[in-house]
């Protein structure tokens with residue numbers, strides 16, 4: 131990473147919106163262990179946390195059961211309880227996931243003002259191509275703000291209007307866009323402190339309002355907040371909830387959820403928290419390794435060294451836990467790769483256990499969201515066009531944007547991934563990332579004379595940001611003419 135780039139991003143990434151990756155909660159580290167002991171001994175009932183209260187019902191019954199029976203009963207109950215606990219929290223009158231009608235109209239006006247763009251409208255009106263002097267801009271046919279992101283931002287704004295005097299917290303960036311998160315910070319929304327992988331929810335006080343981001347929150351976070359009795363405003367995208375529902379089905383057939391995703395990504399962290407048994411695979415290489423292990427067995431220690439401990443559920447045993455599997459995914463992964471991984475495991479399970487057993491051994495649902503698919507498909511169309519370079523615009527921690535950049539790289543096109551207008555300097559210098567997350571600076575990135583630029587933006591990027599980036603490009607081109 132070059133220093134100029136680092137300096138520039140420090141200016142933005144120091145903002146409350148750039149909070150890094152999520153992880154375990156401080157309370158949860160001790161709470162989970164403690165709860166586990168209590169559940170096994172059956173000695174403690176009536177704890178403040180819902181997790182404990184639910185387990186206590188099992189403990190009461192255990193008095194008439196054998197020790198082995200108790201253990202099995204508690205394990206079984208814990209499996210069901212994840213689903214039940216989520217539903218109970220979501221059914222609480224202090225849990226809102228639809229926004230606030232009374233503030234909707236006002237928020238709609240604010241969002242139009244802040245996020246829409248005349249230039250992007252012009253591009254849409256002119257079949258996604260505009261020409262300004264020697265510069266031609268070709269916009270992908272599907273780009274930018276998706277429905278789920280727009281909905282999440284609207285609900286967060288509505289919550290601010292609805293609770294003007296209360297302290298509002300976000301458990302993470304509401305979406306992966308620095309400008310949107312900065313805007314929320316300006317509105318007085320605070321971000322829960324996070325150090326490395328540890329989040330500190332103890333900052334939340336009685337009477338506060340806590341907003342859960344578009345990619346969801348973990349079950350432990352939800353349980354803690356629920357136990358605190360605070361108002362929860364849930365902006366989780368329904369597409370993400372759809373994956374969680376798929377996980378419920380895996381659990382019903384006692385299958386391990388193989389999640390195609392990035393184990394550090396907030397969405398995948400949340401998703402994994404709703405699974406009883408899970409293994410997170412990043413790509414085809416990792417999937418092939420697991421498939422081979424299923425078919426031929428292998429060295430367990432090598433298996434554990436290959437996957438990060440957070441990419442597996444606690445106590446995961448590849449010899450025991452890969453006998454029935456369900457496929458799930460981070461909603462923003464490359465669609466083709468998720469499909470390929472699903473097919474690979476379906477074939478593997480058929481080969482290992484025979485066709486007759488496949489319905490008990492394997493399950494997959496289509497849980498890649500439409501918005502991700504559409505943006506990726508439009509990108510594949512865009513890269514067929516003649517152009518000199520591509521600009522991919524979106525937050526640097528946005529997974530779906532990284533995949534758009536990846537498509538350009540696989541096609542060997544000159545492509546720059548930028549997260550905001552300041553990435554482009556008046557001296558024809560661009561600060562950008564590649565899909566692997568490496569940062570670079572390129573001097574003189576914009577050629578002189580006739581230039582055609584392909585443009586796309588990630589699902590969490592407002593049109594206004596795209597316009598502001600392009601305005602800089604127009605200015606540089608004019609200056610260098």
Ligand code: SF4
Nearest residue numbers: 276278367369461499
């Ligand atoms: S990209 Fe898909 S899953 Fe993510 S917020 Fe948008 S619609 Fe929802």
